Amino acid sequence: xxxxxxxxxxxxxxxxxxxxxxxxxxRPVNGPYFEDDRMLxxxxxxxxxxxxxxxxARGFPPAALERIRHTCFMTLRIENRSRDVLWVDLGQWHFYxxxxxxxxxxxxxxxxxWDEIHLRQASRSTFGWTQFPQLRDLQPxxxxxxxxxxxxxxxxxNIDAMLQTGAQRTGPVIHLGFGNVACRQDSPAS
Amino acid sequence: MNRARGCLALACLLVNMAAWALPPxxxxxxxxxxxxxxxxxxxxxxxxxxxxxxxxxxxxxWASWCAPCRREMPSIQQAMHRLAGSGIEFVVVxxxxxxxxxxxxxxxxxxxxxxxxDTDGLATAAxxxxxxxxxxxxxxxxxxxxxxxxxxHWNEPVYLDFLRHLPVRPATPAGNK
Numbered sequence: 001x002x003x004x005x006x007x008x009x010x011x012x013x014x015x016x017x018x019x020x021x022x023x024x025x026x027r028p029v030n031g032p033y034f035e036d037d038r039m040l041x042x043x044x045x046x047x048x049x050x051x052x053x054x055x056x057a058r059g060f061p062p063a064a065l066e067r068i069r070h071t072c073f074m075t076l077r078i079e080n081r082s083r084d085v086l087w088v089d090l091g092q093w094h095f096y097x098x099x100x101x102x103x104x105x106x107x108x109x110x111x112x113x114w115d116e117i118h119l120r121q122a123s124r125s126t127f128g129w130t131q132f133p134q135l136r137d138l139q140p141x142x143x144x145x146x147x148x149x150x151x152x153x154x155x156x157x158n159i160d161a162m163l164q165t166g167a168q169r170t171g172p173v174i175h176l177g178f179g180n181v182a183c184r185q186d187s188p189a190s
Numbered sequence: 191m192n193r194a195r196g197c198l199a200l201a202c203l204l205v206n207m208a209a210w211a212l213p214p215x216x217x218x219x220x221x222x223x224x225x226x227x228x229x230x231x232x233x234x235x236x237x238x239x240x241x242x243x244x245x246x247x248x249x250x251x252w253a254s255w256c257a258p259c260r261r262e263m264p265s266i267q268q269a270m271h272r273l274a275g276s277g278i279e280f281v282v283v284x285x286x287x288x289x290x291x292x293x294x295x296x297x298x299x300x301x302x303x304x305x306x307x308d309t310d311g312l313a314t315a316a317x318x319x320x321x322x323x324x325x326x327x328x329x330x331x332x333x334x335x336x337x338x339x340x341x342x343h344w345n346e347p348v349y350l351d352f353l354r355h356l357p358v359r360p361a362t363p364a365g366n367k
Contacts, residue, residue: 026294058255058287116275120310121286121312122309124285124311126253126255126285128311129256129322130255133320141214141215141340142339143258143339145321
């Protein structure tokens, strides 16, 4: 059985047309937001200056900060409010910009970046723990958070997310869409 | 008379069930062996988890940049006080941060905690936490029996009672050695 909020093709079409589509916005947040009795999902775009400052304060060298500044960070937080297991598998999330699917800069990408600049292990560990996990079987009441990173030339992103449920991933499937999410830019003064 | 005994037995059963019910956010783990944990503490003294065998171990991983860690750490310090003498060993591990970061953080939220320093983050990775903060409960025989999901208020009665009543010899689920 599949529980679909919207059929997938219709959802994709709406994502391209609608300025914002993310369920009911029930309280003000700095970014797309979805909440019901099964889950809370909050996506918070970050500016390059914010991310650079975060990692600089933790001893990251200039070469690493330079690479971080040239990407688009969004902090994703999901909380399972149901009594069932909620599967968050980023392999089943799709990201679109200008009508085309775009890659997420994941572990393999960053491993290459850090190898090129010989980043020390402690910084690699810290960076890794600040990224959203690739796969998580969220238990009842369990939260998870971390960053999603996209290429720096991305301006606006549409997100088509699929979440499975049940201990064996065989429960109802939930589709969520977030449309026209802006990669934040630094203000001219920063 | 028999009815009264029956009620008493039922009451005892319910009390025992309540004592063993898992508090929110505590997930049983099927007894996998705890990875080795040999690190220096904040004062540079070598520490080895294996030296505390025979006790339950509360093994906690954290970092100062993690907001739930900031909220949780004072409750761990209070739980350490409340459970002093209970036989539970608290092992608090900082993940991949500098001494300055650790000192500044703990001084403001839990100054009595003496953390172990996982300076490169590799010891933390070996434990495979689901994220930070992460807490594992290791039984006296060295197996991970429970894992906490996200940050918890360890100073609340439900968690203190649970920790006080951990069995000396945990039941082994079928199929696990």
